[in-house]
Amino acid sequence: MGFFFxxxxxxxxxxxxxxxxxxxxxxxxxASGVFNFxxxxxxxxxxxxxxxxxxxxVPFWLALLLAFAVMVxxxxxxxRIVLRPLVNQPPITLFMATIGxxxxxxGLAQGVWGANVRGLELGIQDEPIQWLLEATDIGVxxxxxxxxxxxxxxxxxxxxxxQYTRIGRALRAVADDHQAALSIGIPLQNIWRxxxxxAGFVALVAGLIWGARNGVQFALTFTALKALxxxxxxxxxxxxxxxxxxLIIGSTEKLAEVYLGGYVGGGIDSWFPYVMALAFLLIRPxxxxxxxxxDRV
Amino acid sequence: xxxxxxxxxxxxxxxxxxxxxxxxDRVGVLLILAFAFLAVPVLFNEYWLKAILxxxxxxxxxxLGLNILTGxxxxxxxxxxxxxxxxxxxxxxxxxxxxxxxxxxxxxLGGLSAALVGIAFGLPSLRIKGFYLxxxxxxxxFFIVWALTKxxxxxNYSSSGVITAQEIEILGYRFVSPEAKxxxxxxxxxxxxLAAKNMVRSSVGRAWMAVRDMDxxxxxxxxRIMHTKLLAFAVSSxxxxVAGALYAFAYIGTVEPEGFNLDxxxxxxxxxxxxGVGSIVGAFLGAAFIVxxxxxxxxxxxxxxxxxxxxxxxxNLQLIxxxxxxxxxxxxxxxxxxxxxxxxxxxxxxxxFPH
Numbered sequence: 001m002g003f004f005f006x007x008x009x010x011x012x013x014x015x016x017x018x019x020x021x022x023x024x025x026x027x028x029x030x031a032s033g034v035f036n037f038x039x040x041x042x043x044x045x046x047x048x049x050x051x052x053x054x055x056x057x058v059p060f061w062l063a064l065l066l067a068f069a070v071m072v073x074x075x076x077x078x079x080r081i082v083l084r085p086l087v088n089q090p091p092i093t094l095f096m097a098t099i100g101x102x103x104x105x106x107g108l109a110q111g112v113w114g115a116n117v118r119g120l121e122l123g124i125q126d127e128p129i130q131w132l133l134e135a136t137d138i139g140v141x142x143x144x145x146x147x148x149x150x151x152x153x154x155x156x157x158x159x160x161x162x163q164y165t166r167i168g169r170a171l172r173a174v175a176d177d178h179q180a181a182l183s184i185g186i187p188l189q190n191i192w193r194x195x196x197x198x199a200g201f202v203a204l205v206a207g208l209i210w211g212a213r214n215g216v217q218f219a220l221t222f223t224a225l226k227a228l229x230x231x232x233x234x235x236x237x238x239x240x241x242x243x244x245x246x247l248i249i250g251s252t253e254k255l256a257e258v259y260l261g262g263y264v265g266g267g268i269d270s271w272f273p274y275v276m277a278l279a280f281l282l283i284r285p286x287x288x289x290x291x292x293x294x295d296r297v
Numbered sequence: 298x299x300x301x302x303x304x305x306x307x308x309x310x311x312x313x314x315x316x317x318x319x320x321x322d323r324v325g326v327l328l329i330l331a332f333a334f335l336a337v338p339v340l341f342n343e344y345w346l347k348a349i350l351x352x353x354x355x356x357x358x359x360x361l362g363l364n365i366l367t368g369x370x371x372x373x374x375x376x377x378x379x380x381x382x383x384x385x386x387x388x389x390x391x392x393x394x395x396x397x398x399x400x401x402x403x404x405x406l407g408g409l410s411a412a413l414v415g416i417a418f419g420l421p422s423l424r425i426k427g428f429y430l431x432x433x434x435x436x437x438x439f440f441i442v443w444a445l446t447k448x449x450x451x452x453n454y455s456s457s458g459v460i461t462a463q464e465i466e467i468l469g470y471r472f473v474s475p476e477a478k479x480x481x482x483x484x485x486x487x488x489x490x491l492a493a494k495n496m497v498r499s500s501v502g503r504a505w506m507a508v509r510d511m512d513x514x515x516x517x518x519x520x521r522i523m524h525t526k527l528l529a530f531a532v533s534s535x536x537x538x539v540a541g542a543l544y545a546f547a548y549i550g551t552v553e554p555e556g557f558n559l560d561x562x563x564x565x566x567x568x569x570x571x572x573g574v575g576s577i578v579g580a581f582l583g584a585a586f587i588v589x590x591x592x593x594x595x596x597x598x599x600x601x602x603x604x605x606x607x608x609x610x611x612x613n614l615q616l617i618x619x620x621x622x623x624x625x626x627x628x629x630x631x632x633x634x635x636x637x638x639x640x641x642x643x644x645x646x647x648x649x650f651p652h
Contacts, residue, residue, distance in 0.1 A: 086627065086631070093627055096566070097624050097628075099566075103616045103619050228432045274436035274440070281433060282421060282424050
């Protein structure tokens with residue numbers, strides 16, 4: 001039983017990491033209706049920029065600020081160069097544009113900082129918590145717990161930001177109805193810039209956590225793919241959905257790998273989240289917290 | 298002046314229903330076909346046939362398949378490469394396990410296997426739509442590649458799932474030279490493209506388009522949604538499957554499941570977006586663009602910049618230019634190259650006169 005809980009908790013905590021990436025998707029999708037495939041590349045670029053500055057001898061906090069600044073500039077440029085000319089295009093065109101953007105960001109990041117794998121040190125060891133291991137025989141990684149804490153903090157901050165600030169209200173208005181928001185004088189382009197900047201910040205946090213875990217390398221861009229089933233499970237437009245979806249995906253993925261993987265030869269975590277999300281969608285086609293879609297002819 | 302239908306009267310229903318109702322179009326298509334069949338194998342050297350024209354035709358076929366599903370039936374799919382993989386591995390196994398299997402039948406069976414798998418993964422489309430469906434098709438992409446790698450039976454127990462496609466032999470003639478392979482691929486692609494063109498003009502195609510434009514309305518006027526959507530998945534996967542079989546047998550020769558990864562799926566999606574969603578010509582134009590672009594970039598970088606840049610920077614530069622061009626194209630012409638072609642035709646009706 002102890003083993004089961006260990007796997008479960010490990011899965012839940014790694015699910016939180018998926019939620020980080022999914023959060024960035026949700027923010028942008030909510031505010032602009034763009035399915036931003038480049039989120040994974042942004043995670044990679046943010047982590048690489050941070051590590052790159054650190055290697056130049058920039059202290060931790062300054063590097064963090066600089067990386068954030070780079071992500072903001074990236075977001076503003078994306079809005080100006082890619083999204084603004086594509087206003088009113090069908091969603092698939094915007095989606096394709098973000099795939100193009102993915103190539104550009106990956107190329108830029110690797111072109112500037114080089115493509116070799118880097119380590120990232122946050123000062124927290126990836127080792128089980130000793131007293132918990134002794135007391136209950138369940139190993140819970142300190143690092144994972146730290147990641148979960150950061151996630152909780154981030155979501156709280158975002159929720160407060162959305163709920164209580166002027167910009168947050170404008171963001172919610174835009175998410176609800178572009179046209180109505182425009183008609184009462186909310187500057188849509190500013191809002192989009194802000195959303196992309198916030199998504200850039202979320203990408204930076206995700207990049208730091210993932211980078212510290214697995215090293216900063218090109219494979220980070222694939223974490224975006226892991227976030228997609230989280231996204232459809234939680235619904236494209238729901239921040240709590242991203243978190244809950246991440247927890248469900250993370251835990252079932254690990255449990256399935258441990259308890260089912262043996263029967264079919266292992267490695268099933270590459271597709272299991274997708275199939276599970278798919279099965280789930282058959283019951284609730286708009287995800288857990290997605291808005292129910294009503295068709296009118 | 299030269300390209301207009303003035304004076305061409307349709308006096309029978311058959312004439313009205315032709316694929317190319319305008320004489321100039323008919324002559325043009327026949328000329329292109331004659332050029333492709335007779336002149337190309339003579340004019341182009343081995344490199345062009347092997348590295349550019351054969352992949353161009355194969356990708357056109359795959360893009361055609363995806364265009365049927367995404368462009369005509371409106372179901373966004375990110376799993377086309379996986380269906381190509383099914384086609385390739387199924388054809389290989391049919392050739393391997395059944396003695397005296399004719400290769401063309403193996404291709405068709407490969408396509409049919411892909412169609413069956415396509416129907417299975419198309420089932421969720423009855424419930425879910427849009428990007429939810431797109432993400433769901435990723436399940437097909439990852440599951441199929443995993444299954445082909447994991448279950449060694451598919452690759453006849455070779456290490457890491459690599460298969461080497463058998464030689465193509467039809468009625469005792471062995472297709473070894475690039476010219477022969479090119480002609481075979483061309484013949485199959487032309488046949489299937491004609492079939493697709495006819496399909497989208499028929500009631501089937503109209504049902505697809507009705508479902509694409511608004512599925513609730515389509516259902517109300519009596520189109521069977523399930524039948525229509527699953528047919529679109531089946532036909533699309535069949536095309537992708539045949540394309541995959543040709544990819545293995547006539548182009549690469551030795552393939553592994555990992556070769557049919559998500560990148561390839563995206564490439565095919567790029568082809569139809571850049572070529573034009575919902576257009577048969579568009580699939581060919583888009584495939585030409587996507588096949589030629591990296592080669593052109595490669596050549597340009599090596600010609601002009603090889604002295605200044607290290608290889609890693611130039612490969613990143615190519616990535617940036619490729620992504621940038623895609624964004625540029627989407628901004629300048631969101632309806633793709635097929636739309637440009639249409640505009641050109643409109644202009645051509647008057648040319649060289651101003652009115």
